[in-house]
Amino acid sequence: EAKSRGRGQVCYFNNAMRKKLKRRADIENDLQHGIRNSEFELFFQPIFSLNDPHVVSFEALVRWHHPKNGLVPPNDFIPIAEQTGQIIDLDLHLLRSAAQQLKLWRQAGYPMTRVTVNVSSRHFASLDFVTYMQQLYIDHQLPNGSLCLEITESGLIENLKLATQIITGLAPLGVKLYLDDFGTGYSALGYLHQLPIHVLKLDKSFVDQLTHKENPLIDAILSLARSLDLNVVAEGIENPKQWALLKRKGCQFGQGFMVSKPLPADEAMQFLLTHTEMALSI
Ligand code: C2E
Numbered sequence: 001e002a003k004s005r006g007r008g009q010v011c012y013f014n015n016a017m018r019k020k021l022k023r024r025a026d027i028e029n030d031l032q033h034g035i036r037n038s039e040f041e042l043f044f045q046p047i048f049s050l051n052d053p054h055v056v057s058f059e060a061l062v063r064w065h066h067p068k069n070g071l072v073p074p075n076d077f078i079p080i081a082e083q084t085g086q087i088i089d090l091d092l093h094l095l096r097s098a099a100q101q102l103k104l105w106r107q108a109g110y111p112m113t114r115v116t117v118n119v120s121s122r123h124f125a126s127l128d129f130v131t132y133m134q135q136l137y138i139d140h141q142l143p144n145g146s147l148c149l150e151i152t153e154s155g156l157i158e159n160l161k162l163a164t165q166i167i168t169g170l171a172p173l174g175v176k177l178y179l180d181d182f183g184t185g186y187s188a189l190g191y192l193h194q195l196p197i198h199v200l201k202l203d204k205s206f207v208d209q210l211t212h213k214e215n216p217l218i219d220a221i222l223s224l225a226r227s228l229d230l231n232v233v234a235e236g237i238e239n240p241k242q243w244a245l246l247k248r249k250g251c252q253f254g255q256g257f258m259v260s261k262p263l264p265a266d267e268a269m270q271f272l273l274t275h276t277e278m279a280l281s282i
């Protein structure tokens, strides 16, 4: 009996494995077409100042209009694109979309704002990335610092010297580096002061905890940021209590569903225009 059950499990395992591999192969295939057919759309989530509530910038977050599967969220395909290496093409394509959006907004006479784009740390392995960014700034006549980057720390640390060269190469464009999901990865504190980064993004998991208990790590991260002269953006603020606590602790910026979900470009700009002074007094 055990034997037949065991075999059943093996069989089930194989099926699950096969399905997973098939799904991966499908996504890999579809990604290639998707990039060519422009099936990706950037949504924009407002980042705001906690003290004097107004929108300071947008984070660009990709959505995939898949011809068969509808709207696909990034967590369903970004990790696969990372594995297959397609993330390079996808990110470069999305950086260009963000630059085009900034140009469209400028041409329409809207106030200039900053957009941060999430990119894989794989880009920080070649100086070609600096050239690409320079060209984007030129092609779209982007004001200094209007197109910035979000990156997680693990990849930067793997190749600290080259990463530093690349970040330094981007500096004349005003490109700021936002260290994403801070506090969840290796958080190799020893390297933090060596990296020419500008902003820490406090991971949502810390913000979630604020509602029920004090976590001394939050204070530690904020104080670390202060001593390194880095700004902090808190991710995933969902209620006024979190906002108030973060503000009291000295966190300057935030984003989250409490203020706005990621929005299509037009709605995002409307949001910015109607919330130049957000009517939130906490
Ligand atoms: P991330 O960069 O840490 O982005 C924050 C995620 O938290 C986004 O999920 C955002 O929609 C979500 N979020 C923001 N505020 C709240 C909130 O108040 N509550 C909750 N529950 N969630 C909130 P999203 O858009 O699904 O993106 C997931 C991840 O996919 C991103 O995490 C980023 O790592 C990656 N990603 C998104 N767009 C791109 C891209 O264009 N290129 C690359 N390489 N990665 C991307």
Ligand code: MG
Pocket: 059, 118, 150, 180
């Ligand atoms: Mg991000």
Ligand code: MG
Pocket: 180, 181, 201, 203, 235
């Ligand atoms: Mg994040």
Ligand code: MG
Pocket: 180, 181
């Ligand atoms: Mg994240």
